[in-house]
Amino acid sequence: MTDAVTAGPPVLDRRDAAVMRLLAALAMAAAAVWLIGAALAVLLPLLTDQGLPSELLLADGSLSAVGSLPEGVRALTATAAGVTVDASTLSGGAVALLLVEAGLTSLVGAIVSGSIAYALRRIARGEAFHRSMFVVAVVTGYALSIGMMVAIGSGGLGRMMAGDELNTLLGAEVFVVGFEASPVPVLIGFAVLGLAVVFRLGARLQRETEGLV
Numbered sequence: 001m002t003d004a005v006t007a008g009p010p011v012l013d014r015r016d017a018a019v020m021r022l023l024a025a026l027a028m029a030a031a032a033v034w035l036i037g038a039a040l041a042v043l044l045p046l047l048t049d050q051g052l053p054s055e056l057l058l059a060d061g062s063l064s065a066v067g068s069l070p071e072g073v074r075a076l077t078a079t080a081a082g083v084t085v086d087a088s089t090l091s092g093g094a095v096a097l098l099l100v101e102a103g104l105t106s107l108v109g110a111i112v113s114g115s116i117a118y119a120l121r122r123i124a125r126g127e128a129f130h131r132s133m134f135v136v137a138v139v140t141g142y143a144l145s146i147g148m149m150v151a152i153g154s155g156g157l158g159r160m161m162a163g164d165e166l167n168t169l170l171g172a173e174v175f176v177v178g179f180e181a182s183p184v185p186v187l188i189g190f191a192v193l194g195l196a197v198v199f200r201l202g203a204r205l206q207r208e209t210e211g212l213v
Contacts, residue, residue: 012126020124024117031113038106042099051076051086054098056163057176058082070169083175087162094161101155108147108185115140129202137196144189152181 012020045052053076069075069085077084087098115136122130156179163175 012124017124020120024120024124027113027117027120031110031117034106034110034113038103038110041102041106045088045095045099052088052095052098052102053084054087054094054159054162055082055084056159056166057178057180059173059176070166073166073169085162085166087158090162090165094158094165097154097158097161101151101158104147104151104154108143108151111143111147112140129199129206131203133199134196134203137192137199141189141191141193141196144192145186146189148185148189152186155179156181 044050051074058081073089074086075083076086087094118136119133122128122133127133159179160177163177166175167173167177
């Protein structure tokens with residue numbers, strides 16, 4: 001005669017699990033939007049006349065450069081510090097680097113959103129320390145740290161090339177041959193990689209204590 005095995009109480013109640021699944025669905029929808037955005041960010045400037053926006057800093061802080069851009073280069077917006085130009089008519093190298101930035105940034109957004117959706121689904125099922133969570137955290141961390149580092153570097157180099165090219169065409173140092181970048185996405189990526197270690201240790205502890213409670 002065998003004893004009946006009773007299941008323990010669920011980690012999350014039904015309402016919390018339903019909320020988690022809803023948030024996971026929204027995150028997955030966001031991942032799909034980011035993925036489509038990555039494709040459009042690369043294809044639209046190449047296949048249509050939409051243009052490729054690139055923000056360039058003004059060397060002298062003057063807006064006089066807006067009216068003196070070379071023929072074929074149009075200004076999209078202007079502020080006291082810089083001008084956003086359509087870089088699609090510039091050299092192929094600058095355009096390629098700016099497209100890499102636009103496409104890779106959206107791709108990283110898709111990876112992060114998809115990872116959040118997967119993590120929420122696991123949590124809703126009471127599997128916060130499932131062994132796959134370590135892999136998801138590592139992929140997300142590398143996407144944010146290395147992926148965004150490449151995207152920021154590509155975009156910055158592309159803007160430097162665009163500024164130098166426009167300065168040559170204008171015959172004056174109108175635009176700054178440089179760029180500004182925030183290290184926050186890269187730092188978040190390293191933090192997520194650290195979180196991956198927590199998931200690894202949590203999964204190991206869960207295996208070692210399984211059946212003790």
